[in-house]
Amino acid sequence: MLALPSDTLLPLLPMASLLTSPIGVAHYLVVGAVLFTAGIVCMATKRNLLGVLMGVELVLNGANINFVAIGSPYLRGDAATLGLDGQLMALFVIVLAAAEAAVALAIALNFYNTVGTIDVDRASQLRG
Amino acid sequence: MAVTLNRALDALTGWLVGSIGDDAACGYALAAILQAGMLLNLVAISGLVFIWLERKIAGRIQDRLGPTRTGGRFGWLQTIADGLKLLCKEDLMPGKADWLLFRLAPYIGLAASLSAFLALPFSGMPHPFVAQRLDVAVFFVLAVLGLEVFSVILAGYSSASKWSLFGAMREAAQVVSYEVPLGLCAVTPVMLAGSMDLVTIGDAQQGGFWNWYLLHSPFAFITFGVYFTCATASVNRAPFDLAEAESELVGGFHTEYSGLRWSLFFLAEYGSMMLVSLLAAILFLGGWHGVLPLGLGSGGWLEALLGTGIGGYLGALLGLVLLLTKGLLLVIFMMWARWSLPRLRIDQVMTTCLKYCTPIAAVCFLGATLWQASLPNGLLLRPYNAELLRAQAAGPVATPPADVLIVDTAGGRP
Amino acid sequence: MIWHSFFFALFAALACGFALAVVLTSNVVRMAFYLVLSLSATAGLYFLAGADFVGSMQLMIYVGGTLVLLIFGVMLTAQEEFIRISTRPAEVALAAMVGLALLILLSSAAFRVPAWRGDTPAERSLALTPQTVGPIAMALLGLRVDQAPPTADSPPNDRPGYVLIFEIISVHLLVVLVGAAYLARGRIGANSLVRQDPSQPASDLDDLADADPSGSELLEASQTLDSPAETGA
Structure with a gap:
C-alpha cells in the first residue's frame, strides 16, 4: 500500500552505527519527528481532553528538539551560525506552552464541571 | 575535580589495559562511577546520621533521652537497627493500587533528590569538587529539586486510598506554590555574584563572614530567612508537612507504604533537606569559606607551605568540611523548628506562601538590587568586591554578562 | 564507544519510547506519568546538545510546572469511568497509518542533508562547559553578543535581539494568569x-x-x- 522507493530508508542506515559514530543534527531531527508524530497521533486518537493536551505537549517538544539541534554548535561545529536563536526559540516555546497548558487546563476543568465528563466526543452542544 | 580525576583514571586504565580510546571512554566511565558513588554515599550516610540525630534532638526537646539502647550509650546504631527491621517487613500493596506507579513512586523521589547533587560544588576555585560544573547550577538544582513532587503525587494517587490522595493534593499545591518565592530568593545571590555558577557564587563570598551575602544588606538578610522558610516548605518538612499530617491523614501520601519502599521516601526527604541546606550555605553563608579569612584558598598560607598542588587540594578538603558543617547546622535548625513549631493548616500554608513569602521576596530582591547599585562596595568592610574577584577567578567558565556588555558596546568585536 | 553518542542513544530511546507509551496506553494517569519521563529525557537531550539553560528550563517549567499542573488536572477529573476512555479500532488503525507515513517522511528528510548526518565530526568536547546564560540574558535584554555582526562597520546593536518578544511574552503571561484564574x-x-x-x-x-x-x-x-x-x- 505504501510504495516506498528503495532508497527512502537508505539514509536511515547511519542509525545502525549509533554508538561508534558522532551524533549529527539528523539524529536529533529523527527524535523530534518521533515525538511530533506521537503527539499528532495522540491528539487524533485520544478522547480524554487531557490526553489531547498531552499530545499538544509532545508536538511542541518535538519542535523544540529541532530548534535546539539546528542551533547547536555542538552538533554542527562551525556551520552553526544561528548563535542562540535556536535556544531562544525553544525558551519562548516552553514559556508559551506553560501558558497554553494553564488555559487549556482551566477550560478542561470548566468543561468537566459543566458537562460532567472529560470525553471530548460528548462536547457536542454547539453542533446545532 | 572531574578533569583531574579523568586524567588520573585515564592514566590508570591506560596502564592497565594498554591503550585508551580516542574519547577516553574508560576514564570517563570510571570517573562517573566514582563520583556518583561518592555522592550516593554522602546522601545515604548523612541520611543514617540525620535519622539518629533527629531522634536524639526530638528526645532532648521533649525532655527525654531518645535512643539509648542499640550501639552504646548514645544509641549510634539505632538507624541501622531500624533499617534491618524495615528490610524484614512485608512489602504490602493495596489491592486496587496501580501497581506500576505504586512501585515506582519511591524511586522517583530518591532519583530526583540524588541527581540534584550532581551540580552541587563542595569546594572553591583552584580545585572545585563538583561532579559536573554547570553554568546554570543554581537553576538546575532548583529544577531537579522540584521534580521530587512527582514521587509524592504518584504515590498518593496510585495508593487508591483517600488519605493518600488528600496528602498528594496538598503536596502538589504546596510545592508548586513555594517554588516561586524559593526561586525569587535564590536569584538575589545570583544577581550579586553575576553568575548562576555555584562555584563562582561561593568564591565571591570569600574572606570572612562580613563578605557573606547574608550580611550584604538588610534585604539579603531577610531574603535568607524567606529562602529558608520556603526551602523547609518545599522539602516538605514540619511545620509544612501537610502531606503526611498524621493527626488528620493517618500517614498522608505514604499511608499504604511499608518496609523498604517507605524508608526510601525518607531517604529522599533527608537527601533534599541536606541539599537545600548546602545550597543555602553556598548562596548566603559563604559556602566553603571560613567565618574568618582562614587563607585556605589560592595564595593562602597553606599553599605557601605545601605548594599549590597538595596545599591547594588540602585547602579544598578543609573547605568541604566547612561547607558540610554549615549544612549540618542548618539541618539541625530545621529539626529544631520541626519539634518546636506546630503544624500549619493548609490555608495557612498557602497564605504564608502567596501573601507573605512571595511579596517579601520580591521586595527584598528589588531592595538588594538597589543597594548593590548604590553601594557597590558595601557598607561594611568589603576588601573583596565582586568585580575584582571575577577577574581573579581564572578558568573557562565565568564570563560575566557585565564584561560581555562592556566588550560589546566598545565595538571591539571582530 | 563515544559516550556522547551513547547517552544520546539512551535519552533518545527513553524520549521516543515513552512518547509512544503515551500514545499506546489508554489509562490517563499512566499517560501523564509516561509524558513526565519522556519530557525529562528530552531535557537530557538538550543538555547533550550544549543547551544547558534550555534543559534546566525544560525541567523547571515544563516538567516541574506544566506537567504537575496537568497531573493535578488528571487527578481532579479521573473518576472511575474516565480513567480509561478507549478509542475505536478503526480510528487507531487510521491514525497509526498516517503517523507512520509522516514519521518515515520526516526522518528520511532529516538524513537527506549530508551536513546534518554528523559524519564530519565537529569540534566538541564533553569536558567543555557550555556558557549560554550570559548571552541568552543579553539577547533577551536586546543585545546579541553571540553573533558576529553582518558587516564589520555595523553598529553594535545592529541585531536588536529579543527584547520586544520578551516584553510581549511577559504581558501575555500576565493575561494568561488572570484569564486562567477567571476560567477556573x-x-x-x-x-x-x-x-x-x-x-x-x-x-x-x-x-x-x-x-x-x-x-x-x-x-x-x-x-x-x-x-x-x-x-x-
Whole structure:
C-alpha cells in the first residue's frame, strides 16, 4: 500500500552505527519527528481532553528538539551560525506552552464541571 | 575535580589495559562511577546520621533521652537497627493500587533528590569538587529539586486510598506554590555574584563572614530567612508537612507504604533537606569559606607551605568540611523548628506562601538590587568586591554578562 | 564507544519510547506519568546538545510546572469511568497509518542533508562547559553578543535581539494568569455563561447548578443536556 522507493530508508542506515559514530543534527531531527508524530497521533486518537493536551505537549517538544539541534554548535561545529536563536526559540516555546497548558487546563476543568465528563466526543452542544 | 580525576583514571586504565580510546571512554566511565558513588554515599550516610540525630534532638526537646539502647550509650546504631527491621517487613500493596506507579513512586523521589547533587560544588576555585560544573547550577538544582513532587503525587494517587490522595493534593499545591518565592530568593545571590555558577557564587563570598551575602544588606538578610522558610516548605518538612499530617491523614501520601519502599521516601526527604541546606550555605553563608579569612584558598598560607598542588587540594578538603558543617547546622535548625513549631493548616500554608513569602521576596530582591547599585562596595568592610574577584577567578567558565556588555558596546568585536 | 553518542542513544530511546507509551496506553494517569519521563529525557537531550539553560528550563517549567499542573488536572477529573476512555479500532488503525507515513517522511528528510548526518565530526568536547546564560540574558535584554555582526562597520546593536518578544511574552503571561484564574473559578462563571443561552430550557440549568460535580446527578444532568442537541441534529 505504501510504495516506498528503495532508497527512502537508505539514509536511515547511519542509525545502525549509533554508538561508534558522532551524533549529527539528523539524529536529533529523527527524535523530534518521533515525538511530533506521537503527539499528532495522540491528539487524533485520544478522547480524554487531557490526553489531547498531552499530545499538544509532545508536538511542541518535538519542535523544540529541532530548534535546539539546528542551533547547536555542538552538533554542527562551525556551520552553526544561528548563535542562540535556536535556544531562544525553544525558551519562548516552553514559556508559551506553560501558558497554553494553564488555559487549556482551566477550560478542561470548566468543561468537566459543566458537562460532567472529560470525553471530548460528548462536547457536542454547539453542533446545532 | 572531574578533569583531574579523568586524567588520573585515564592514566590508570591506560596502564592497565594498554591503550585508551580516542574519547577516553574508560576514564570517563570510571570517573562517573566514582563520583556518583561518592555522592550516593554522602546522601545515604548523612541520611543514617540525620535519622539518629533527629531522634536524639526530638528526645532532648521533649525532655527525654531518645535512643539509648542499640550501639552504646548514645544509641549510634539505632538507624541501622531500624533499617534491618524495615528490610524484614512485608512489602504490602493495596489491592486496587496501580501497581506500576505504586512501585515506582519511591524511586522517583530518591532519583530526583540524588541527581540534584550532581551540580552541587563542595569546594572553591583552584580545585572545585563538583561532579559536573554547570553554568546554570543554581537553576538546575532548583529544577531537579522540584521534580521530587512527582514521587509524592504518584504515590498518593496510585495508593487508591483517600488519605493518600488528600496528602498528594496538598503536596502538589504546596510545592508548586513555594517554588516561586524559593526561586525569587535564590536569584538575589545570583544577581550579586553575576553568575548562576555555584562555584563562582561561593568564591565571591570569600574572606570572612562580613563578605557573606547574608550580611550584604538588610534585604539579603531577610531574603535568607524567606529562602529558608520556603526551602523547609518545599522539602516538605514540619511545620509544612501537610502531606503526611498524621493527626488528620493517618500517614498522608505514604499511608499504604511499608518496609523498604517507605524508608526510601525518607531517604529522599533527608537527601533534599541536606541539599537545600548546602545550597543555602553556598548562596548566603559563604559556602566553603571560613567565618574568618582562614587563607585556605589560592595564595593562602597553606599553599605557601605545601605548594599549590597538595596545599591547594588540602585547602579544598578543609573547605568541604566547612561547607558540610554549615549544612549540618542548618539541618539541625530545621529539626529544631520541626519539634518546636506546630503544624500549619493548609490555608495557612498557602497564605504564608502567596501573601507573605512571595511579596517579601520580591521586595527584598528589588531592595538588594538597589543597594548593590548604590553601594557597590558595601557598607561594611568589603576588601573583596565582586568585580575584582571575577577577574581573579581564572578558568573557562565565568564570563560575566557585565564584561560581555562592556566588550560589546566598545565595538571591539571582530 | 563515544559516550556522547551513547547517552544520546539512551535519552533518545527513553524520549521516543515513552512518547509512544503515551500514545499506546489508554489509562490517563499512566499517560501523564509516561509524558513526565519522556519530557525529562528530552531535557537530557538538550543538555547533550550544549543547551544547558534550555534543559534546566525544560525541567523547571515544563516538567516541574506544566506537567504537575496537568497531573493535578488528571487527578481532579479521573473518576472511575474516565480513567480509561478507549478509542475505536478503526480510528487507531487510521491514525497509526498516517503517523507512520509522516514519521518515515520526516526522518528520511532529516538524513537527506549530508551536513546534518554528523559524519564530519565537529569540534566538541564533553569536558567543555557550555556558557549560554550570559548571552541568552543579553539577547533577551536586546543585545546579541553571540553573533558576529553582518558587516564589520555595523553598529553594535545592529541585531536588536529579543527584547520586544520578551516584553510581549511577559504581558501575555500576565493575561494568561488572570484569564486562567477567571476560567477556573468554578461553576459560578460557567453557569452564568450557560444561563445567557436562550435556547436551553431553564429546568436543565437549575439541575446543572445544583449538581454535585462528583456525583451521579451530574451525569444525569449532562445527559439531559446532550439530548436536545442530538434531537436537533
